[in-house]
Amino acid sequence: MSAAGSRSQNRHWLLPLALVAVATAPLVAQALTIRTVADALHVQARGFSFIEGPVLTRLREGRSVRIDFEMTVLSKPEGPVVKQTMQGFTLSFDLWEERYAVSRIGSPPRSISHLRPRDAETWCLENLTLPVSSLGFSRDTPFWIRLAYHVPDIGPEASEAPGERYTLRGLIDRLSRRREEADLAKSVDAGPFRLP
């Protein structure tokens, strides 16, 4: 007969709650810092990587990837939007140089090449700015920032080919990687900040 006949009646569910908290912790663990250069508010994000997963796969196949960024200044956590800016970038990977190139979409266009992955990510954030004067904040006004990106048009062929997930290799890949959709969009909130 079943050993499970003496099923546990354990009612201590604080441990699961703690596990929930631990599992969700990575969502808020990324750190944002801000700096101002003249009238431009810049954001720096440690651990906010986006050249990975299906984006990296597509780049390594010599294809370009568009990534749209959004920086939002909030007056409270999850609160009203004070100001928002959006900027798109096109990334590609130079197959012979084995370095990344980034182009800022829009006017005026700017491009750069020969970058390592982290440098390419940093360059994108450096080109995402908000005018400090448009915020209307005094130096002691607290505010919060939401930084987000998404990859709008990555094709299904960029992620995995039909049938691939059913190979042993595909199975191992699925076990070892994060959900792909999570690699195509990310957002992080931080604050309070004050203008330096």
Next chain:
Amino acid sequence: MRTLALLFVILGLPLAAANAQEADAPEGAIIDVVEMSGFSLYSLSPGLQKDINSLVGAPFSREGLNQLASRIEQEQPDVVAAVRGVSRPDGKARVIFLVARISDDTNLAENINARYIVETVDIEGSYNEISQQLRDDLQKLVGRRLDTEEAERLQERLKTELPGRAVARRISKGSQTGRIRVVFEIFEEPWIRFVPPKSKLVYHSQQGWSGVLDIPITASHSRHRFTAGVVFNDIDDLIEEYSGFRLAFESRVIGTERFGARLEFSRYNESWEDATLTALASSSGVPELYRNRLTFEPTATFAFNSSVRISGGVSLSELESLSNSPNSQMANAWVLGISGDHLWKGSNEVRQRAEASYQLRAAIDGLGSDLVYKRHLGQARYQIDQGRSTAIASLSLGYITGDAPLFERFSLGNSTTLRGWDKYDIAPLGGERMFHSTVEYRFYNVGMFFDTGSVWDRNSDSKLRYSTGFGVHTDNFFLTLGFPLNNNHDSGPIFMAGVRF
């Protein structure tokens, strides 16, 4: 930088055409003129300026010049640089550095590999139906700088000429430095899909652990697949707790993509919960328990299109009696199913997916079945994703007539249904009727759900049960705390966690 000798990029090609009468400078020819096109020499560092100026009077070296072009790019990462050496009538060499800003060239800004010359264009996969005109146009990419827009247009034309297939494009290095190979990959999008693996490691705070490992073995893009599965212990799926193995062979294309087949053989050893044994002692009309379950299930599937499929076959099961071994009973059923699914990809990142299926399992005398019954199961699921939000709604309805064995009876209260309830508290023998619905909302990977369901027998009353809870859900991993809402007993929440893959 590796050599850019083959790059007559940017301004290079027009310049080369204009100077077509001028031959390339030979190695060792003395350089008497150095020019820079499209860029000011004085924008470079003094050291690099000096090295470029010192070329005058030096012997022509392709390798050395390429290294200088590389240094220009490293100092000025917003440009690309190439070098051209032209032979002059007096035998000396004229060197031109061709420099251009990436942002001034739409193709380069779109993809930095547009600086390279296409060496070959290849097509991988099944492409016999492609027109000669399209083949010719594909080959026109060869020998030119990569035109990403033209490559995109050709990819769309391939999709048009190959309906029902996916077309991907990738670029790889060519055989020589500065050359690239463009590959268009054609994939068949199968109308009949393989049955997903059921691998899992699941913990339920009331029911314990379940562990299943399915190992699918197939070549990538294969039409056939073999699966070997080991069920270490599964108490999550059915009212019985079982372990054993299964082997399955599937073919999703037999002559045509509309027709597929599947064979599965399994052997499981059963064990039973005390609650089930107690309930069985006071119940009539439920077939006897079994210690082993041996099943052979051949089925065939026909696809009307990529969304709708119908399948049919038989399921032959031998159930070795628990109390009267080695006697056994046969549960042999016709299996008939129809399923459909559709995915909508709208604007604003909205993705909607709808799935519906109905299955009938009819065990009759004609198949030599000792147990005669019919089992109907209808299921529907809808999911909408927008940005970071996901909403899911699902509905299941089940109905059994006759004397169905325990593995066919419905149960609710596991890691996917009536989360927060224990199925052995609801119906330790399972039931002949079943209703279940779920509404779930997830933001990021954190979700909340509300489950409703009832499982009952034909001669008993139905009682609707509710549960709610929250947890973390990723593609593979879940961690859930479920609360029963209308439980009269003093039972707390149920914790569930695990991976499915």
